Amino acid sequence: MTDAAASSAVLVARAKRLATRMRGERQTAIVPAGNVAGRALTTVIAIMTFLAALTVGTVSLVSDTASRWQNDISDEVTVQVKPAEGIDMPTALETARQIALQTPGVTGASILDQAATSRLLEPWLGDNIDFDALPVPRLVIVSIDTNDPPNFAFMREELKEAVPEAELDDHRAWVSRLVTMARTVVLIGVFVLSLVIVATTMTVVFATRGAMSGNRHIVEVLHFVGAQSGFIAREFERHFLRLGLMGAVAGGSVAIVLFVLIGYFTEVNRQTPQADQISALFGSFTIGWTGYAGVIILIATVATLTALTSRLTVTRHLAEIDMISPVEN
Amino acid sequence: MGPEVLRDLTFEIRRQSFQFLTGPSGAGKTSLLRMLFLALKPTRGLITVLGRDVATLSRKDLPSIRRRIGVVFQDFRLLDHMTTYENVALPLRVRGKEESEYRQDVVDLIKWVGLGERMNALPIVLSGGEKQRAAIARALIDQPDILLADEPTGNVDAPLARRLLRLFLELNRSGTAVVIATHDLGLMDQVDARRLVLSDGRLEFYD
Numbered sequence: 001m002t003d004a005a006a007s008s009a010v011l012v013a014r015a016k017r018l019a020t021r022m023r024g025e026r027q028t029a030i031v032p033a034g035n036v037a038g039r040a041l042t043t044v045i046a047i048m049t050f051l052a053a054l055t056v057g058t059v060s061l062v063s064d065t066a067s068r069w070q071n072d073i074s075d076e077v078t079v080q081v082k083p084a085e086g087i088d089m090p091t092a093l094e095t096a097r098q099i100a101l102q103t104p105g106v107t108g109a110s111i112l113d114q115a116a117t118s119r120l121l122e123p124w125l126g127d128n129i130d131f132d133a134l135p136v137p138r139l140v141i142v143s144i145d146t147n148d149p150p151n152f153a154f155m156r157e158e159l160k161e162a163v164p165e166a167e168l169d170d171h172r173a174w175v176s177r178l179v180t181m182a183r184t185v186v187l188i189g190v191f192v193l194s195l196v197i198v199a200t201t202m203t204v205v206f207a208t209r210g211a212m213s214g215n216r217h218i219v220e221v222l223h224f225v226g227a228q229s230g231f232i233a234r235e236f237e238r239h240f241l242r243l244g245l246m247g248a249v250a251g252g253s254v255a256i257v258l259f260v261l262i263g264y265f266t267e268v269n270r271q272t273p274q275a276d277q278i279s280a281l282f283g284s285f286t287i288g289w290t291g292y293a294g295v296i297i298l299i300a301t302v303a304t305l306t307a308l309t310s311r312l313t314v315t316r317h318l319a320e321i322d323m324i325s326p327v328e329n
Numbered sequence: 330m331g332p333e334v335l336r337d338l339t340f341e342i343r344r345q346s347f348q349f350l351t352g353p354s355g356a357g358k359t360s361l362l363r364m365l366f367l368a369l370k371p372t373r374g375l376i377t378v379l380g381r382d383v384a385t386l387s388r389k390d391l392p393s394i395r396r397r398i399g400v401v402f403q404d405f406r407l408l409d410h411m412t413t414y415e416n417v418a419l420p421l422r423v424r425g426k427e428e429s430e431y432r433q434d435v436v437d438l439i440k441w442v443g444l445g446e447r448m449n450a451l452p453i454v455l456s457g458g459e460k461q462r463a464a465i466a467r468a469l470i471d472q473p474d475i476l477l478a479d480e481p482t483g484n485v486d487a488p489l490a491r492r493l494l495r496l497f498l499e500l501n502r503s504g505t506a507v508v509i510a511t512h513d514l515g516l517m518d519q520v521d522a523r524r525l526v527l528s529d530g531r532l533e534f535y536d
Contacts, residue, residue, distance in 0.1 A: 027428065028410060028411050028412070028415050030408075030419075030422075030423075032410040217406065217408075218408060221406050221407075221408055221419070222423055224395065224400055224402075224406070225395075225419050225420040225423055225467065226395045226420055226423065226424065226471075227392065227423035228392050228423075229388070229392075231423055231425075319388075321368070
């Protein structure tokens with residue numbers, strides 16, 4: 001048979017198989033679709049993928065937060081104006097804002113209004129703060145050019161001169177401590193993620209091998225009716241890839257839905273003091289694209305791992321059969 | 330290495346021949362069948378199967394040779410999730426053949442072994458004799474050159490054993506060499522056929 005004739009024969013065979021499938025005349029799968037071991041494997045994979053996806057998302061969130069804190073060091077400072085006897089707070093705040101704006105390297109300055117200040121203080125002072133009765137300091141948020149930052153010492157002196165009650169705070173001390181802590185948390189997170197991935201790998205491998213052990217007789221029968229090793233391996237690989245995908249997609253999807261829900265609720269409750277505290281630490285509490293990409297990679301990896309384990313188990317079992325027949329087993 | 334189960338055996342299974350392989354339990358009948366079926370390699374000696382020296386075969390060569398050998402296992406080895414039809418058709422399916430090409434052949438063979446009414450039954454609802462016949466049909470579906478049957482009447486009553494024997498004889502008349510491993514003297518007495526008797530690891534012939 002020429003190559004062209006062989007190729008057309010293969011194409012015809014494929015077309016026939018496709019036509020058969022389209023007519024819905026499906027034969028029973030060689031590897032039985034559903035049994036207890038298969039369902040248990042899918043459940044185990046779903047749970048492990050969920051836990052691993054949660055870890056991936058959390059590490060991604062903390063990592064993003066740490067890098068955002070690091071950026072915050074350089075792109076924002078605050079001017080605090082303390083109340084004092086006879087001070088005209090609105091004028092003092094506006095003066096401080098103007099001085100900040102005139103300083104080279106400052107890109108913007110805004111006064112934190114009474115409502116925002118009230119929300120910041122609500123956890124400590126309640127929700128009905130009388131700003132006239134209480135000596136509450138007020139803030140001016142100053143944005144700076146990270147590439148060409150202002151001279152803070154000069155700015156501090158200028159402010160003191162115009163508004164003696166004003167104090168410039170560049171947050172460096174506590175934000176750098178926060179970043180150090182966040183980096184430590186990221187490192188711990190990566191370590192935990194490594195452990196979870198190792199545990200997931202081992203669980204998936206052993207669960208797959210456990211599920212495969214219930215199918216040994218099928219491998220043997222296929223082998224002794226003359227099936228090629230590649231055919232048997234493909235049948236099992238396809239079956240276990242489906243089980244792995246089902247479990248991994250289920251576990252990963254639940255984790256993603258959970259992240260989306262948490263992100264949604266923090267967004268909805270953004271105007272509450274508690275949410276402000278969370279936002280201050282974690283921003284909008286949503287995982288970035290790295291988190292979602294990580295979860296998708298995780299799903300693909302777990303499904304591939306399941307399929308590969310089944311293939312290796314079949315191949316090893318076939319090698320054993322050729323040395324020792326199952327006839328007497 | 331364990332004790333030597335078989336030694337100094339020299340014999341030939343001729344084309345289109347019919348023979349019984351017999352001997353007491355533990356004599357090595359199943360081990361010899363395993364060697365003929367390429368599932369066990371001898372520690373020494375030469376085995377030629379269908380013109381090929383098994384010592385020179387690689388694992389890749391095994392499926393193509395096994396396809397020319399039909400085997401009936403003592404415990405049937407039917408797949409429980411498949412119907413009688415699907416079990417019998419399995420050897421053709423794993424060879425990549427289209428169902429439309431073999432459907433009628435499978436149906437005819439199933440009717441020939443007397444399971445026409447049980448075509449769509451799962452093994453779990455088949456009797457021992459029915460499972461045995463389904464296993465025989467599966468071994469025959471691709472018209473093997475040789476059929477090896479390990480105690481094919483071990484699980485059936487005497488009338489069914491006679492019926493199965495007639496089936497093997499009919500198959501043999503159609504050109505397949507048949508080797509039936511059994512220790513059922515009553516079964517062997519019904520046919521004037523060559524007997525290979527294993528005893529203490531050695532083989533004697535009664536033609």
